[in-house]
Amino acid sequence: MSETKNQPPVICLMGPTASGKTALAMALHDNLPCDIISVDSALVYRDMDIGTAKPTQDELDKYPHRLINIRDAAQTYSAADFCHDALQEIAEIRAKNRIPLLVGGTMMYYKSLIDGISPLPEANAEVRKEIEAVASEKGWSYVHEMLAKVDPVSAQRIHQNDPQRLTRAMEVYRLTGNTLTQLTQIKGASVEGDVLQFAITPKERSTLHGRIELRFNQMIEQGFEHEVKALKERDDLHEDLPSIRCVGYRQMWQYLHGECSHDEMVFRGICATRQLAKRQLTWLRSWPNLTWLDMEDETNLQQVVSTVSNL
The missing domain is CATH 1.10.20.140 (Histone, subunit A)
Incomplete structure (x- = not known):
């Protein structure tokens, strides 16, 4: 634990979509006194489970994630909202002398939390x-x-x-x-104390692309179309909302609206997910103070645990 701040460190586990962040977070939960905080702009929405690759209910029962299912799909959730909520969750976890483990791929959320969020007004x-x-x-x-x-x-x-x-x-x-x-240009409150930042990424982009395609097809098999149909039947949701603009949801929404075929929707969804991963990797390449993890390396768990133990 940090001697300078006399409080547990914060672990940030970043990485592109489909890189295995959730699995590593669950393993860390089994090996460290930590509580998981989701850093994902899609997982905040209720009734959006399959297309967001949200942990299953059984997984959430065993590995509770904070800041999941906290907004309706008709609502917005900004980086400022996240920063406010995450700082509160971090304080609560540290007060119990446990380690906050932040996991997800919404890079703007991390940046806001680590660098400080600007004093922007709430949506009107x-x-x-x-x-x-x-x-x-x-x-x-x-x-x-x-x-x-x-x-x-x-x-x-x-x-x-x-x-x-x-x-x-x-x-x-x-x-x-x-x-x-x-x-x-004005910075507000940010996380204090030791912040350990890890990024789990592929050695070969093709490996990640394969995972993305496999996962998207699995989502289709799990009933992703039915999930989006239920959202589309609501009269308060439309394509320009942040929730429906989420990768995969927008493409499925367009298919259900008759704008493309099923095969085209699948192709567009996979392409959009790959583009998201590319943007996430671009962010990470310029990110300071990162410890890099290979998503196929079986020693990732030991590396993170060892880093925490050596503080």
């Missing part, structure tokens, strides 16, 4: 409706032009066909009078 439904009304009348390219006038840095970074991020950037400006660029 009324302001969002106003922005969406403008977009409905004049198009998202017009909203992008509006953003470029007040926050050219964000406008350069955000594509004009990205309604979610365009809405957020304009919403922040309308609510605060400050731009997203200005506010993200």
